Amino acid sequence: DEQVKKEIMKKAESIYADAKKGADFGKLASQYSEDRYTYLGGGELPEFGTGKYEPAFEEQVLALKRDGDVSKPFASSYGVHILKRL
Numbered sequence: 001d002e003q004v005k006k007e008i009m010k011k012a013e014s015i016y017a018d019a020k021k022g023a024d025f026g027k028l029a030s031q032y033s034e035d036r037y038t039y040l041g042g043g044e045l046p047e048f049g050t051g052k053y054e055p056a057f058e059e060q061v062l063a064l065k066r067d068g069d070v071s072k073p074f075a076s077s078y079g080v081h082i083l084k085r086l
Helices: 002-020 025-032 055-063
Strands: 074-076 079-081
Touching: 002 025, 002 079, 055 074
Parallel strands: none
Antiparallel strands: 074 079
């Protein structure tokens, strides 16, 4: 449903704004993430190489050039994501 997608993206934009203002990314992930594999670990993914995730996700990962960089919210077939390079 398009209305639900808009509401999810609006919430993600709010979380992104908090992250850019310096809010603890791990706490944000623990509070808002619905990914059962990562939210307990503060949103942290294990190190991975190319080909593990869908190309749109990996492109966003590779676009983060410096530690601490945060991606704008983006959608994949799994949902809406905000990434932070550690």
